[in-house]
Amino acid sequence: MFRFIFKTRLVQQRTIDFNINYSNVRYLQTLQSVNSIAAPTGDQQSLTVSYLSNACGLSLEKAIKASKLVDIKNTQKPNSVRQLLRSHGFATSHITSLVSKNPSILLADADKNLKPKMEYFESVGIRGPFLPKFLCSDKRILKSSLKNHIIPTFDFLRGFVETNENLISALKQSTRVIGNNVQKHMGPNLNTLRAHGVPEPHIVRLIMLKPQSLLLRADMFENVVNALKEMGFEPTSMSFIIGFRSMTNFGKSKWESKKETLMSYGWSESDFLLAFKRQPILMLCSVKKIRVLMDFFVKKMGLKSSDIVRCPNLLMFSLERRIIPRVSALKVVMSKKLSKKDIDVVWYLNMSKKDFEKRFLTCYMDGNPEVMEAYKSSLDSRDSFIGF
Structure with missing residues (x-):
């Protein structure tokens, strides 16, 4: 009926084309088994493996693999890096995660390269428990230039969401956008949305909800927009943005x-x-x-x-926290014929908690306490519930 286009791995250009003949696709297996990894030899290699394992918490297997990417000749720089990370709230698990993804971080200049980035992130509100999570999410973040990439990227996104608070909220949906060239990849897609009549506040909402969706390849982005329009979604409606989020997820x-x-x-x-x-x-x-x-x-x-x-x-909705308690109460009302009107079960299940309790439960509190008791009773009724 129409063509769905879905999520891609951002900017690395792993796209999904449903017209591909997958029988012609061949996959190359490049990962070596643990047994095939030769242990490094020599004092320097032994120091690297030992440091990665003992100081950074990597398993022996991962330490051996990482030692092929970094050569620790002395522990001065690695210790400075670890000290800096710990001073900014990194636990051992965070350091292990970061070093596993990017072993060369241990040889970075802590004061000249890493510290300014940390201070910048904290200045815009990325601090506390979110800072380690943010930096561990994508190894490209700390490898990027503060002046040439990080600051321009933040400025570009803030130009839409306006405040640092909104920016942090968007980044919590996808920290990976910082590792990408958002100006290059988002620009054409933002223009596509505008060309189809999507209001600017709705574009901002999409950035807040799912910023990585704006990094789709331009032609695939256009296809998603057209598919939604074929389904009857109006580009001027907020449901269009919600639908776009779902289709690219x-x-x-x-x-x-x-x-x-x-x-x-x-x-x-x-x-x-x-x-x-x-x-x-x-x-x-x-x-x-x-x-x-x-x-x-x-x-x-x-x-x-x-x-x-x-x-x-x-x-x-949650079956345990919402559906079953309401169904239990409705069942009592219906079995005792306490309501003179037909009960639209769907309507009551969809009603907000406040309205349900106000319109349905309070009127039975005095003469029929069993309705409230059923509502608040144990959720063990899930296994025994048969129906109306």
């Missing part, structure tokens, strides 16, 4: 697996498209969650699969 196989799971409960193609349009975040749910909730709604509660199409929000 994973590859074709995961998308198809989730779609097939939903359709196995009786959904048609049009049902699927309607549900996705109503709630694009639906496709961010795992196959396991979709199956567990659909089994509960359809097989145990006896709802029709069309009820879920009508309200796909139901698949976003």
Whole structure:
């Protein structure tokens, strides 16, 4: 009906083209087994392996591999680097992670190269527990030039999100964008969104929600936009941005697996498209969650699969914390015929917690305390619940 384009590994250009003949693709296995890695010889190599293992926490296997990429002749620079990292909140596990990804960091000039970057990151709000997580997420960050890459990248993104707080919020969605040339790769895609009429505040929202999606290859980015328009999403609506986020979040196989799971409960193609349009975040749910909730709604509660199409929000909720307590209370009300009106179960399940308790529970608190008791009871009822 239309072509879906999905997530790519950013800037490294690992794209997914669904017209590829995968039978012609050959994969080269380059990783050596542990047994095939010869232990280094010589005092310097022994010092490198020993330091990587004892001081940085790498396993012997990883230390041997890393020793092929870094040659520690003395411990002065590595010690300075470790001391700097620890002074900025790095635990041993963080140092192990960072050195595993980028062993050469140990030979960097701590005062001239690394310290200015650390101070800059902290100046814009990347501090505390987030700083080690941020720097360990992508080895390219500390390898990048502060003047020529890091500062221009931050300035470019801040030009959209305006504040450091918003910038940090966006980076928490994807720290990897800092390791890429955002000006080069985001620019054409931002222009594509504008050309299709996406409002500027919605573009900013996409940057906040999923900045890495703007680093897709330009032609694939255009295809995602066109696919969403074919599905009936209006570029001027916020749902367009949410749909874009969902469609670029994973590859074709995961998308198809989730779609097939939903359709196995009786959904048609049009049902699927309607549900996705109503709630694009639906496709961010795992196959396991979709199956567990659909089994509960359809097989145990006896709802029709069309009820879920009508309200796909139901698949976003927690079975234990939301669905089961409400169903337990509804079951008591219905079994005792306490309500004079027909109860729309879907409507009550989709209602906010505050409204549900106000409109449904409080009116039964005096004469029928068992309704509230059922609502707050043990969630063991999940195993014994049969239906209405």
